[in-house]
Amino acid sequence: MIKTVQPANSLIGELHLPPDKSISQRAAIFSLLHDGVSVVKNYSPAQDPQSTLSCVQQLGAEVEKADGQLKIKGTGRDGLKKPVKDLDCGNSGTAMRLLSGVLTGAGISAKLIGDPSLSARTMKRIIDPMEAMGAHILARNSQYAPLFINRIDALKPMKYELPIPSAQLKSCVLLAGLFGDEPTQVIEILPSRDHTERLLNLDQKMVQHRKIISASREDVIPEQSYTIPGDFSAAAFWLVAAAIQEKAELVLKNIGLNPTRNALLDILKDMGADIAIENEHNEGAEPAGDIVVRQSSLKALDIDPKMIPNCIDELPIIAVAMLFAEGSSVIAGAEELRHKETDRIMAMAKMLKAVGADFEEKEDGLIIHGNPDFTFEQATFESFHDHRIAMSAAVLSLKSRKECKIRDAESAAVSYPGFWEDLGLVAKG
Ligand SMILES: O=C(O)C1=C[C@@H](OP(=O)(O)O)[C@@H](O)[C@H](O)C1
Ligand SMILES: C=C(OP(=O)(O)O)C(=O)O
DSSP states (O other): OEEEEOOOSSEEEEEEEEEHHHHHHHHHHHHHHHHSSSEEOOOOOOOOHHHHHHHHTTTEEEEEETTTTEEEEEEOTOOOOOOOOOSEOOTTTHHHHHHHHHHHHHHOEEEEEEETTTTGGGOOOHHHHHHHHTTTEETTTTTTEEEEEEEOOOOOOEEEEEOOOHHHHHHHHHHHHTTTTSSSEEEEEEEEOOOOHHHHTOEEEEETTTEEEEOTTTTTOOOOOEEOOOOOHHHHHHHHHHHHSSSEEEEEEEEETTTTTHHHHHHHHHOOOEEEEEEEEEEEEEEEEEEEEEOOOOOOOOOOGGGGGGGGHHHHHHHHHHHHHEEEEOOOOOOGGSSSSSHHHHHHHHHHTTTTEEEEEEETTEEEEOOOOOOOOOOOOOOOTTTHHHHHHHHHHHOOOOOOOEEGGGGGGGOOOTTTHHHHEOOOO
């Protein structure tokens, strides 16, 4: 599907964004492992969380949908069922990697499949530790889905230092560890999103600036009854859109504000954005609040590479913000972006080229020479079937002089099914 986006003169309104994708997926998987009923309010209707939900149903969870909430009867750790069909993770790396941990821990043999994008993403990072814990995993070219997971040995708990700051890898190892008689310890050097530790209430301690998280059979898996807050990564598009738009004021209601996820707030504030947080509160184990953003003039920024894991999904839209900031900005240490739904460094370089931006593509990021008065005539953008690239292109299109086109725009529904409707609500020509 090709979407046409008109230039905007103003961006005004209040938005209720889709429920957080990462928390929704964890709510489904952890409810499966809980021995009892969880009531999850505001579960995401987006494609990735829906793929995860159907996988947990195949593994034995009973799901009842009523009054905008999900009642999920889990099997507990020892009641998981061997799926009769392949577990289809769709476009979701989170589903494939977290479920690999569950299958390894539970000793359930299954085949995990995904769409062409997911089948082109390396799974080696989880295959190695899962094999060390006793699984045998057959994968195309030893690293790509489909994955056949089969635990051939007794589960071997382990001490594992994360070689990359990935929340999916951390969660995969901890989930397998939950089935062990002895604790599995994951050592994290750079913090990545901590939803798994929070929602499972896992033991964590800091030793010499490293976080050590433990999981074993001793851990009671808590009931997952809470309201899922709005997705900060969806809010990111509006935060940047409003910051760079001439007449703009947006109110984003009840957004997740987990500090391991929201580095974009600090980045935009350091660039000079006008952002305020209101009504701060907790939704279960997760902090949330309303975000108010208004137009402001932005200046360039070099992102501290240590912050990259805390804004990993926001980097495409950060690149758009940098294009409208005074001076040269740097994204470095973000090689991981080349392993997402598409190579997001390549995709952003193509987007910037399409509008005639002054930038340099690096192996691990981008240098963008910005200008608050930047504008362009028109462009047709490729989204490479990647939701975050499609939505970043939409925000950039608002700043053109004539209408722009975005190819494969339906991919937004992977995380944000109402994106195009919301754009129509707030953007005025
Ligand atoms: O754990 C999660 O829910 C996620 C972790 C991140 O991936 P990595 O762990 O691969 O960095 C992020 O990019 C993804 O959108 C969601
Ligand atoms: C990378 C993403 O998700 P996943 O890895 O779960 O496919 C994302 O949502 O940007």
